[in-house]
Amino acid sequence: MPYEEILERFKAQLKIMNLKVTRERLMILEEVMKRKDHFDADQFAADLSVSGVKVSRATVYRTLDILHDMKIVHKTTLGHKHQHYENMVDRAHHDHLVCLKCDKVVEFLEPRIEELQEKVCVDHGFEIKDHSLQLFGICGDCKEADAEANN
Amino acid sequence: MPYEEILERFKAQLKIMNLKVTRERLMILEEVMKRKDHFDADQFAADLSVSGVKVSRATVYRTLDILHDMKIVHKTTLGHKHQHYENMVDRAHHDHLVCLKCDKVVEFLEPRIEELQEKVCVDHGFEIKDHSLQLFGICGDCKEADAEANN
DNA sequence: GTTGCTGCAAACCCTTTGCATAGGA
DNA sequence: TCCTATGCAAAGGGTTTGCAGCAAC
Numbered sequence: 001m002p003y004e005e006i007l008e009r010f011k012a013q014l015k016i017m018n019l020k021v022t023r024e025r026l027m028i029l030e031e032v033m034k035r036k037d038h039f040d041a042d043q044f045a046a047d048l049s050v051s052g053v054k055v056s057r058a059t060v061y062r063t064l065d066i067l068h069d070m071k072i073v074h075k076t077t078l079g080h081k082h083q084h085y086e087n088m089v090d091r092a093h094h095d096h097l098v099c100l101k102c103d104k105v106v107e108f109l110e111p112r113i114e115e116l117q118e119k120v121c122v123d124h125g126f127e128i129k130d131h132s133l134q135l136f137g138i139c140g141d142c143k144e145a146d147a148e149a150n151n
Numbered sequence: 152m153p154y155e156e157i158l159e160r161f162k163a164q165l166k167i168m169n170l171k172v173t174r175e176r177l178m179i180l181e182e183v184m185k186r187k188d189h190f191d192a193d194q195f196a197a198d199l200s201v202s203g204v205k206v207s208r209a210t211v212y213r214t215l216d217i218l219h220d221m222k223i224v225h226k227t228t229l230g231h232k233h234q235h236y237e238n239m240v241d242r243a244h245h246d247h248l249v250c251l252k253c254d255k256v257v258e259f260l261e262p263r264i265e266e267l268q269e270k271v272c273v274d275h276g277f278e279i280k281d282h283s284l285q286l287f288g289i290c291g292d293c294k295e296a297d298a299e300a301n302n
Numbered sequence: 303g304t305t306g307c308t309g310c311a312a313a314c315c316c317t318t319t320g321c322a323t324a325g326g327a
Numbered sequence: 328t329c330c331t332a333t334g335c336a337a338a339g340g341g342t343t344t345g346c347a348g349c350a351a352c
Contacts (some may be wrong), residue, residue: 009225016160020306020351043343054308057333061342077228079283081317089204097277106275113267117286119257126248132230140276171326171331193316213316232342233316294349 001088003033013070018061027053028063032073038084038105040094065139078105078134099139154184157223164221166171169259178204183224189235189247189256229256237244250290258291 010029011021019025027057030047064085067073074088078098095113097106113133119126139147161180162172170176180200196211215236218224225239229249246264248257264284272279289297 008290018306022307022351024308026156040341054309058310058343059308062307070260071170097272099277099281106277108275110267110273112270113264116261116264116267119290120261121248121286122260124248124257125294126250126257126286126288127294128286128288129251130287131285132287134282135272135276135277135279136283137279141277143278148256169331173326173332175333207332209335210319210333213332292320 006033006089010070010072014066017066017069019066024055024059025063025066027055028060029067029072032064032067032085032087033089035087038078038086040080040082040084042082044085076134077132077135085136095133095135097135097137097139099142100136101138101142101145104139104141157184157240161221161223165217168217168220170217174233175206175210176214178206179211180218180223183215183218183236184240186210186238189227189229189237191231191233191235193233195236227284227285230287246284246286247284248288248290250293251287252289252293252296255292257289 007026007029014021014025025145026031027048031044031053035044041060041064044064045055046056048060052104064073068075068085071087072087072089076084076086076096078084078096093107094107094109097108098104099106117131118128125151152280157170158177158180161176165172165176178199182195182204192211195215196206196208199206199211219226219236223238223240224236227235227237227247229235229247240241243260245258245260248259249255251256268282269279269290286293
């Protein structure tokens with residue numbers, strides 16, 4: 001989806017929600033759209049600042065929340081004490097593999113897991129709304145590094 | 152496993168780890184063994200206090216950590232900002248369904264999901280160590296309540 | 303002009319930690 | 328006696344919030 005389109009969608013949504021189109025919100029949207037990785041609010045605020053964009057941390061949190069409500073960003077817990085955000089424009093749902101040694105994050109999608117989750121919910125009379133799945137382990141690179149260290 | 156046995160195991164493990172057998176640690180083990188639910192440290196400390204057992208929150212956290220190292224309790228994140236603990240004595244691994252309305256927690260085990268997780272890891276060259284899976288939705292009771300409210 | 307937004311700093315919440323004292327081994 | 332454990336209160340780290348001034352509409 002071209003940036004122009006997201007921008008228009010963002011503005012339109014803000015209008016619908018009775019929110020104002022401000023310089024800060026546009027700057028944050030722009031920065032989010034540049035990101036393809038999993039980022040945390042603090043790092044994001046720092047990067048904005050380095051780019052010469054002055055926006056307070058409070059506004060970053062507030063705006064990321066709006067973007068989350070609009071499903072433009074997704075929030076995940078990857079085993080740290082802070083939340084991670086990711087740009088979801090043109091991206092399908094996925095879960096995460098997290099390396100316990102180097103913190104590398106790899107995305108995956110296993111449709112059969114998704115189906116089984118649905119089934120579990122139905123079996124328990126739940127209407128599923130969301131889920132959170134993270135697999136923690138040691139990535140290939142770290143395993144290799146370990147093996148070498150033991151030689 | 153009878154309580155006596157866990158108690159002995161706890162004392163033995165403490166000895167191995169060069170930790171002391173204290174009144175506080177025994178009181179906390181006893182309270183943990185009474186629990187079959189998912190509890191948080193704060194509630195746990197409050198309940199201890201109501202039972203007339205005086206133990207500081209700091210000691211509760213410290214001791215729950217020891218019990219976690221010993222695999223006597225398991226730590227989970229259930230979508231809240233605090234950790235939940237559960238007594239794992241005589242209990243197998245399981246994942247959780249969480250109701251977004253009433254916070255009810257239901258446990259489930261779907262071996263096929265576990266297998267597929269293994270497969271995903273192998274496919275990505277990861278050595279799996281742990282995983283975290285929560286399904287969020289609306290439980291049967293809340294769905295009924297909603298339906299009635301709409302009549 | 304009205305209403306919502308921002309930045310700041312303080313508050314929050316859960317959890318951890320430093321330190322003096324108490325208490326197992 | 329020696330050394331760890333405890334309790335307290337303060338610190339920590341991420342996130343939220345109250346408020347006065349400011350910017351959209």
